[in-house]
Amino acid sequence: MNYFKKHMFDKYSLDRHFGKAPQEEPAQEENAAEINEDELFTFAEFDEKKSEVIAAPRYSYWKSVWKTFVSSKITIAVSILVIVVVAFAFIQPLISQFDPMKPKHPIEYEYHFLSPSWEHLFGTDGEGNEVFDVVWSGARNSLIVSLIATAIDMVIGIVIGAIWGFSKKMDKWMIEVYNVISNVPFLLLAMILAYVLRNKFDQFGEVGAFIPLIFTMTITEWVFVAYFIRTQVMIIRDREYNLASKCLGTSTWTMVTKNILPYLISVIMTYISRQVPALISYEVFLSYMGLGLDERHASLGRTISQYTSYMSGYPHLFWIPVLILALISISLYIVGQKLADAADPRTHR
Amino acid sequence: MSTTNNEREVILSVRHVDVAFDVGGKKKFKAVSDANFDIYRGETFALVGESGSGKTTLGRAVIRINPCSAGEIFFNGERISGKISRQQDRDVIRNIQMIFQDPAASLNERATIEYCISEGLYNFHLYKDNEERIAKVDKALEDVGLLPEHKSRYPHEFSGGQRQRVGIARAMIMEPQFIIADEPISALDVSIRAQVLNLMNKLKKEKNLTYLFIAHDLSVVRFIADRIAVIHLGKIVEIAESETLFKYPVHPYTVSLLSAVPMPDPIIEKQRESIVYTKEEDDPNASPREMREIRPGHFVYANDEDMVAFEERLKKLESYHAEQA
Ligand SMILES: Nc1ncnc2c1ncn2[C@@H]1O[C@H](COP(=O)(O)OP(=O)(O)OP(=O)(O)O)[C@@H](O)[C@H]1O
Ligand SMILES: [Mg+2]
Numbered sequence: 001m002n003y004f005k006k007h008m009f010d011k012y013s014l015d016r017h018f019g020k021a022p023q024e025e026p027a028q029e030e031n032a033a034e035i036n037e038d039e040l041f042t043f044a045e046f047d048e049k050k051s052e053v054i055a056a057p058r059y060s061y062w063k064s065v066w067k068t069f070v071s072s073k074i075t076i077a078v079s080i081l082v083i084v085v086v087a088f089a090f091i092q093p094l095i096s097q098f099d100p101m102k103p104k105h106p107i108e109y110e111y112h113f114l115s116p117s118w119e120h121l122f123g124t125d126g127e128g129n130e131v132f133d134v135v136w137s138g139a140r141n142s143l144i145v146s147l148i149a150t151a152i153d154m155v156i157g158i159v160i161g162a163i164w165g166f167s168k169k170m171d172k173w174m175i176e177v178y179n180v181i182s183n184v185p186f187l188l189l190a191m192i193l194a195y196v197l198r199n200k201f202d203q204f205g206e207v208g209a210f211i212p213l214i215f216t217m218t219i220t221e222w223v224f225v226a227y228f229i230r231t232q233v234m235i236i237r238d239r240e241y242n243l244a245s246k247c248l249g250t251s252t253w254t255m256v257t258k259n260i261l262p263y264l265i266s267v268i269m270t271y272i273s274r275q276v277p278a279l280i281s282y283e284v285f286l287s288y289m290g291l292g293l294d295e296r297h298a299s300l301g302r303t304i305s306q307y308t309s310y311m312s313g314y315p316h317l318f319w320i321p322v323l324i325l326a327l328i329s330i331s332l333y334i335v336g337q338k339l340a341d342a343a344d345p346r347t348h349r
Numbered sequence: 350m351s352t353t354n355n356e357r358e359v360i361l362s363v364r365h366v367d368v369a370f371d372v373g374g375k376k377k378f379k380a381v382s383d384a385n386f387d388i389y390r391g392e393t394f395a396l397v398g399e400s401g402s403g404k405t406t407l408g409r410a411v412i413r414i415n416p417c418s419a420g421e422i423f424f425n426g427e428r429i430s431g432k433i434s435r436q437q438d439r440d441v442i443r444n445i446q447m448i449f450q451d452p453a454a455s456l457n458e459r460a461t462i463e464y465c466i467s468e469g470l471y472n473f474h475l476y477k478d479n480e481e482r483i484a485k486v487d488k489a490l491e492d493v494g495l496l497p498e499h500k501s502r503y504p505h506e507f508s509g510g511q512r513q514r515v516g517i518a519r520a521m522i523m524e525p526q527f528i529i530a531d532e533p534i535s536a537l538d539v540s541i542r543a544q545v546l547n548l549m550n551k552l553k554k555e556k557n558l559t560y561l562f563i564a565h566d567l568s569v570v571r572f573i574a575d576r577i578a579v580i581h582l583g584k585i586v587e588i589a590e591s592e593t594l595f596k597y598p599v600h601p602y603t604v605s606l607l608s609a610v611p612m613p614d615p616i617i618e619k620q621r622e623s624i625v626y627t628k629e630e631d632d633p634n635a636s637p638r639e640m641r642e643i644r645p646g647h648f649v650y651a652n653d654e655d656m657v658a659f660e661e662r663l664k665k666l667e668s669y670h671a672e673q674a
Contacts, residue, residue, distance in 0.1 A: 052494065052495055052496055052499075052511070053496065053498075054499070054502060054506055054507075056506060058501065058502075059502065059503050059505075059506060061459065061503075239454060240449050240450070240451055240454040240455040241454060241455050241456055241457045241458075243409075243414055243449070243455075244447070244449055244455050244456075244457075244516070244519075245457070245468060246414065247412055247414070247442065247446065247447050248442065248446075248468045248469040248472055248519065248523070249439060249442040249443075249469060249472040249473060250468060250472055251472070254472075258457065258459075258460060258464070259457050259459075259460075262459035262460075263458075263459060345458070345459075345505075
């Protein structure tokens with residue numbers, strides 16, 4: 001109560017005490033002396049928590065990905081194109097029932113080499129087949145093979161790459177494995193596998209015919225995916241938030257799935273968007289070389305290779321499958337890239 | 350503030366620790382050399398030094414992120430450096446937690462705050478059922494002044510100070526005995542530094558914690574540390590109780606650090622211009638230095654010649670302060 005003591009004996013207090021009128025109005029602060037001390041220190045009501053409230057609407061990663069993705073008209077247009085083309089490749093062959101072993105009009109010459117028209121959309125080829133049917137059956141098989149091969153490559157590559165990126169011990173020998181596998185001459189390997197595996201999986205029916213090709217496309221490809229993921233993991237492995245997780249006892253596997261892979265969605269999407277078209281081209285290339293699907297199955301590659309011989313007389317026969325191939329590859333690539341962009345939270349608003 | 354009772358219990362003991370990094374080829378860079386000190390239960394021990402002096406490196410050596418290339422670290426009397434069993438490793442994690450230097454980098458941006466804070470609970474199954482886990486998270490959020498509704502938010506929606514408090518909550522929820530706070534406020538705006546410091550002090554009292562508080566600025570540390578170690582280029586040059594260090598700084602580097610902060614102390618203020626400490630001004634064939642106890646509880650990195658000079662300096666300071674009193 002020092003405060004009061006001091007004020008009790010100054011002139012103003014004494015004056016008051018003895019009932020004299022103060023000579024001058026005391027200043028505002030001095031008036032405060034009259035208020036009792038407790039009141040002096042009661043704070044104005046203030047809700048501290050209010051300043052912590054976040055007003056922004058809830059953020060959801062996948063919702064934002066979707067919003068960003070559909071915010072561009074071009075993206076929507078290309079996506080629709082992809083859906084139509086892919087759906088068409090899967091539905092049209094069911095309707096046409098095209099079978100390369102059963103040419104439609106092998107000897108009726110009047111059906112050969114018809115020009116494109118409303119009746120024969122892409123025209124007909126040297127065996128009287130509708131080019132329309134041939135191309136879409138081929139596209140379907142190319143898509144099936146490349147999508148499955150991409151899925152296998154990515155799954156194996158991501159799992160191995162993620163562990164590889166974390167383990168310094170594994171890195172030492174995996175680098176050697178990578179060097180060896182990535183230097184295997186691909187064409188040689190493809191030839192060997194094509195001859196060794198041909199007809200080995202016939203008991204699995206139609207799927208069996210795809211297995212050798214898918215095998216060829218995955219036996220070495222995964223290592224490139226793994227190497228790519230390994231590098232990405234190494235880049236973010238030692239970031240502070242991962243050290244924090246380590247200090248909380250998080251296992252390596254949980255780190256991979258919760259801390260690392262979510263950051264890699266975007267780059268993985270980019271990789272896939274290049275991988276699918278690349279493997280479609282692979283399929284075409286291998287089939288073109290006679291190392292792909294056998295002759296019982298339609299294939300864009302073999303179709304292109306067959307139609308090359310008509311290049312001088314009926315060039316449209318060659319260009320149509322090539323253009324369809326380009327259309328599928330490019331549109332898939334664009335959609336993949338756009339998805340990758342949308343998956344990058346830096347593009348989110 | 351400073352506890353000088355005799356039966357102080359050592360919680361962490363760092364014995365002649367070196368931390369070296371590979372820097373290409375066979376070369377090694379010693380980021381910390383011969384660190385040697387004890388931390389007592391219940392105190393705030395500050396480690397102060399300029400940027401790049403090895404503070405983070407040493408803190409991370411304690412929490413086993415950086416392996417020690419020499420020396421040993423003991424926690425509650427048990428060795429926790431080098432190869433230890435899995436169970437011991439888990440004990441270390443439960444009992445020693447870290448608050449990271451950079452709140453912008455130390456939270457997983459792809460996880461919700463709920464996950465960030467629950468992470469340790471998941472790893473050690475520190476809850477009976479999901480309800481209890483959520484209750485614990487809510488409590489932890491409340492302890493650091495955040496709201497339960499923040500659980501479903503993502504780190505990028507928070508300010509630096511809020512993020513740092515999430516970092517504090519995630520360490521506290523483990524109920525550790527010992528916390529390494531790596532410059533917990535240096536990345537924060539000046540206006541919220543005091544808030545986070547007060548919070549840490551409050552939690553320390555409530556939960557009976559011991560802090561290793563890393564800072565690059567003596568002025569911050571003065572009011573929260575019981576004892577201070579000054580580190581320079583990977584070497585600890587002086588350790589003393591906080592008040593002692595401010596009143597009787599003996600090592601020239603400590604003096605230069607103090608001179609970098611405007612001080613109300615006239616003797617330091619007077620010397621201010623004259624002190625620019627460069628480490629290798631001393632001749633290379635000086636006899637090797639080590640930590641020596643110049644006064645009880647006051648250690649300085651010195652050899653015999655240094656000790657003479659330091660003693661003289663200390664005498665001067667003592668007579669000055671005696672005069673003042
Ligand atoms: N992983 C590493 N590899 C090689 N050198 C490193 C590594 N980590 C740290 N260093 C080096 O060790 C020294 C000490 O770094 P440290 O991060 O401990 O400094 P600090 O005292 O925490 O500095 P700041 O105040 O800037 O955080 C620096 O010279 C740094 O370059
Ligand atoms: Mg640091």
